[in-house]
Amino acid sequence: MATYKPLMNFSCNGISLEIILENHKRWVESKGLDGERAIINGARLRKANLEYADLRAAILPDADLREANLANVTLRGANLRNVMLTGANLRMAIFRFADMKKVDLTATDLVEADLRDTDLREAKLTGAHLTEANLRCANLEGAELREANLEFADFSETNLKGVDLSEANLMLTNFNRASLEKADLKGALNITSAQIAKADTLYEAKLDDEILAEIKKNHPSLLDPPEIIK
Numbered sequence: 111m112a113t114y115k116p117l118m119n120f121s122c123n124g125i126s127l128e129i130i131l132e133n134h135k136r137w138v139e140s141k142g143l144d145g146e147r148a149i150i151n152g153a154r155l156r157k158a159n160l161e162y163a164d165l166r167a168a169i170l171p172d173a174d175l176r177e178a179n180l181a182n183v184t185l186r187g188a189n190l191r192n193v194m195l196t197g198a199n200l201r202m203a204i205f206r207f208a209d210m211k212k213v214d215l216t217a218t219d220l221v222e223a224d225l226r227d228t229d230l231r232e233a234k235l236t237g238a239h240l241t242e243a244n245l246r247c248a249n250l251e252g253a254e255l256r257e258a259n260l261e262f263a264d265f266s267e268t269n270l271k272g273v274d275l276s277e278a279n280l281m282l283t284n285f286n287r288a289s290l291e292k293a294d295l296k297g298a299l300n301i302t303s304a305q306i307a308k309a310d311t312l313y314e315a316k317l318d319d320e321i322l323a324e325i326k327k328n329h330p331s332l333l334d335p336p337e338i339i340k
Contacts, residue, residue, distance in 0.1 A: 114159035
């Protein structure tokens with residue numbers, strides 16, 4: 111079982127993390143009329159226990175949250191650019207509308223996490239556990255999802271252009287109306303042609319020969335260049 115460190119062990123710019131969170135909670139609840147927004151750029155919070163913390167709209171770019179406990183945390187609309195979250199517990203965390211560009215989520219636990227409408231462009235999710243995670247309408251262009259567990263994950267209407275899904279577990283993953291343009295699905299596990307045929311496009315996607323043959327036979331239009339909306 112992971113050992114996490116209490117909030118009293120951490121501070122940012124000379125202020126206790128406990129006080130920062132209390133002030134931020136008042137700021138959120140008063141809609142900015144009381145308290146103070148949490149701005150903890152580059153904070154060193156490795157292995158911090160932040161379970162159930164309310165960090166809606168917080169500013170955390172470049173923070174180090176490796177191996178931290180963020181289970182059930184609320185980070186809706188937060189700025190998490192370039193944050194290091196390798197090995198963190200993010201089970202059932204809420205990230206909706208968060209800016210997570212280039213975030214490092216390698217080997218994280220994101221089971222049942224809410225990642226709808228997030229900006230995850232160029233994010234690292236290699237080996238992450240995303241079972242039943244909701245990524246509907248998210249932008250994952252250029253992200254790495256190699257060897258990730260995506261069982262029952264929802265990628266409906268998600269931008270997966272150029273995403274590396276090689277060797278990922280795609281058991282019952284939902285790709286309804288997703289863009290898989292130039293995505294790498296080589297060696298993906300538990301993938302079916304019927305499953306990815308629900309995507310908007312498979313233009314220039316890398317597919318195993320058997321899956322590619324079935325798509326060419328039954329859904330050839332998916333391999334055509336996507337329409338350009340003028």
